[in-house]
Amino acid sequence: MVTLPMSARLSGLLGVSLAIGIGLAMAQPAPMPGVALPLNDLSAFSNPTPNWRIVGSVRADLNKENTLITDKGTGVLANIPLAHPTADPKNPYKYDLFTTLQHGDVDLELDYMMASKSNSGVYLQGRYEIQLRDSWEIRTPNVHDNGGVYERWDEKRPEGHKGYEGHAARQNASRAPGLWQHMKISFQAPRFNTNGQKTENGRVIRVELNGVIIQEDVELTGPTRGSAFADEKALGPLRIQGDHGAVALRNIRYITYDKPRPELMNLKYAVYKGKFQKEPEYDKTAPESEGATTVLSASVSRIPNEFLIRYTGTLRVSEPGEYNFNLGVPGGGGLMKINNQSVIAPGEWNAKGKATLPKGDLPFELLYAKFVDWAQPALGLTVAGPGIREYAISDGVGGTGEEVDPIIVDASTNTILRSFMDMPGEKNTQGRTLRVTHAISVGSPEQIHYTYDLDKGALVQLWRGGFLDATPMWHERGDGSSRPMGMVQRLGAPVLFLSKLASPQASWIADTTGSNYHPKGYVLDDNDRPTFRYQSYGASVEDKIRVLSEGKGVQREVTITNPASDLYARLISGATISAMENGMYLVDGQEYVRIDDVAGAKPIIRDANGRQELIVPVKGKLIYSILF
Structure with a gap:
């Protein structure tokens, strides 16, 4: 006993x-760690054409369509479309890239970057396409947009119905062209008996784009349009489309399941x-x-x-x-x-x-x-x-014994919700996940949303897609918190937006002590969009954040009345910040900061605690945009 x-x-x-x-x-498929597809050369691929090359880094110009700029090195696979490609009727997929790897069930994980207006795709087993596309400006994605399971095609069907069984992403979780995006795909290959007859269709078990689940349990009755093979098999190569547009990939890893x-x-x-x-x-x-x-x-x-x-x-x-x-x-x-x-x-x-x-x-x-x-x-x-x-291995996967209906807050109109907001990846002084206790989340019908910290006058995070899941806030006793539902761009632990510095290299203050910071709430405009107000260092501040046209990001306009001398604004922080042309800065390959108007002041990239910050002297008003 x-x-x-x-x-x-x-x-x-x-x-x-x-x-x-x-x-x-x-547990959801987690391919990392897995087997890395080597990208020090093209030996992992069969008969690569000249449009494919191994490079060290890549970047895009938002104003130049279908264009990637590369630097020498290794670790990045880039497709640079040829100026005058030659068609081959016998091999319509000549410029696509096929791996020597033959896979069945697989979990695939990769980073990829789209050029502006570019289009590509990853074909599982060379047959079933998951779309890679610049869908930055799309509000409601269709099967042709980023993360879609592409449609099948039948010329015998009536016009307007030739394409069928495509599955659009649940929401647009895409980043801007020139920014690295992250995708996880979990795939189950079709099953066959000993006579080679198919006994079970293939399935896309799950697709996660930039941390958002956009596809689940999609049955594949056959190859999607543009398949390199008319039949279906238990094994097949990964294939990357190369004849449609410029795309770069890195950190390609996979786990096969064949035991x-x-x-x-x-x-x-x-x-x-x-x-x-x-x-x-x-x-x-x-x-x-x-x-x-x-x-x-x-x-x-x-x-x-x-x-x-x-x-x-x-x-x-x-x-x-x-x-x-x-x-x-x-x-x-x-x-x-x-x-x-x-x-x-x-x-x-x-x-x-x-x-x-x-x-x-x-x-x-x-x-x-x-x-x-x-x-x-x-x-x-x-x-x-x-x-x-x-x-x-049981008849189910268990449960809690009760169904929990999610409490979803939509933003079909400009919407404001105050709640606690947890910041994954950031820790408080006790080593726990940082919780913003004075958070205001602002949602928009353009599907660009943000969270503002009233306690610091700080922009905390931005996201694209659905607004808020308030289930943890109100279910049962609740814990007062809500969660973003879309592709989140977190901006780090919140700090005061304004600080007095004895020199551009002086430390940013860690809290409000000495700043005379006093929040004054917010006022709404005629469209129910807030402008936040506070006092800091004796100045009156109005902080207005508005969604950019076509949902490309947000523009922030901060007006400081009677600013103190030696006053600076901290626009962004990151592991790396790189200056680009026309007042643009690239932050960690994940977002752009565009300087719109800082009254002639010169922005400064500085090192701080092992990271970098973009700060600018304050002269009364500053306007900048975050594009992501």
Whole structure:
């Protein structure tokens, strides 16, 4: 008999979390780390044409269509369209690039940069296209836009209906041309029997663009338009379109999944009635019911609450190596042993564990104890291993026992919401995620939104796409926070926008001490757009942020009445800031800052705490734009 830890015995077998979690879900594909596609030369590709080259860096001019400027080096794959390409009727995909890699199921991750008005695509297995395109100015994307699963095509269909089964991105999460974008693709190849007949269609399991999920579970009944092959196979090459426009790619990594999954065999269950504070002596305790089954499920128990299910059987492992497990048992707790070793220790509703397993038939045991009456019984177990994408080895992936309807705040008109706002990647003095407690989020029908910190007079973040998910703010007791729903451009930990400096290299003040900063709220214009007001260093400040035409970003106009001497504004910070032409600055390859009017003052790029800042002396009014 095993006695459980005190924390478990206090509330029943295996412990319990009283807070409602989001619930167990299969971990989303995370290709990093994976296998890097080498980009020191073109040897990873079959018969590359002269439009493809390996370079060290690349940049684009927003005012020059289909143009990339490159520098010598390695690490970046660039397609520079030829001035006079020669058509080849026998090989219409002559200028496309095919990998020597042949893949089936794959997770693919890459950075890419589009030239202005450019168009390209990544073809999974050379057959199924995910669009790469400059869609910066698009509000509602279609199948031809960035991140779309391209349509199939049938000339026999009526006009206007020849294209079918395309899937547009859920929202436009694209960056501006010349900025690096990040895409993750999770793909399941079609399945075939021993006679070569297709038994299951391929699927795009998931596409994530710049941190936003834009595609999920898209079935591919056949190759999309422009496929290099008319048939479908279990394996095929990656293909990058090269005949449509200038594009650059880097950090291409992949994980292939071609190993057999572990199998549960000889599975038996026994259900025990009661609120167990420790494991029973099974040889002395009669089960309520028992039997054989082929799948892990909570449904073997007819008791809604206060029960223990014990599963025993064999886990057949064909591929030795490290395996990761994710167990969800709402309303109670669970534990799991494989090969007579603990993999998931007694814990809470959702628990994770990992184990290095040998090849062979291994003893398996899993327990689920339920004792919280308002949670619905459920049991979910997922497995991932070497060459094996995570999958559910149970009849579901668990849950919390209740459905949570998301609370979404739309911005069909100019909209303002005050909430807490967490800043991933930034830490407070306690080492926890930084939380902006005086945040105002401003949404627009142009689908460009921003968050402003009233406590610092700071622009905190910008994003494109959906406005806010306020579920954590209002669900149950709530925690007062909301979350951006689109492609977010975070601007770092908020600091005062204005500071007095003895010299351009002096340290920016860390807080409001000595600045006489006093927020004065905001006023709305006729279109319900706010202008923020505050006092700082004896000056009165009006801070007006407006969305640029065609949703390209925002323009910020700050008016300072009676500015103090030696007053500076901090426009942006980043790891690297590079001056470009016409008053433009490139920040970390992720956004542009454009100086529109600073009353003749000269902006300064300076080093600060291992980063760089763009600051400018203040002479009464300054106007600049952030394009992303």
